[in-house]
Amino acid sequence: MLTHVTAVRYVTGHTLWLRFNDGTEGELDLTPELYGEMFEPLRDPEYFRTFRLDPELRTVVWPNGADFAPEFLRASLRIAA
Secondary structure, three states: OOOOOOOOOOEEEOOEEEEEEOOOOOEOOOHHHOOOOHHHHHHHHHOOOOOEEEEOOOOOOOOOOOOOOOHHHHHHEEEEE
């Protein structure tokens, strides 16, 4: 089964709560990943909050084209207890 994000919501700072198609859910702080030309704008908390769940890519995306592979997000997730 291919991994994809089915729900996302903002938590705080650069942390998102995510749910995946296998039912796994939890939080992920993306702060350590926000470097480089594409991800640098996301360091601005206001811009970070402009994310959306793309129905075609089935992952979290931002207006500047930045996104994270759902497999990466799933592997990095802090699983909810």
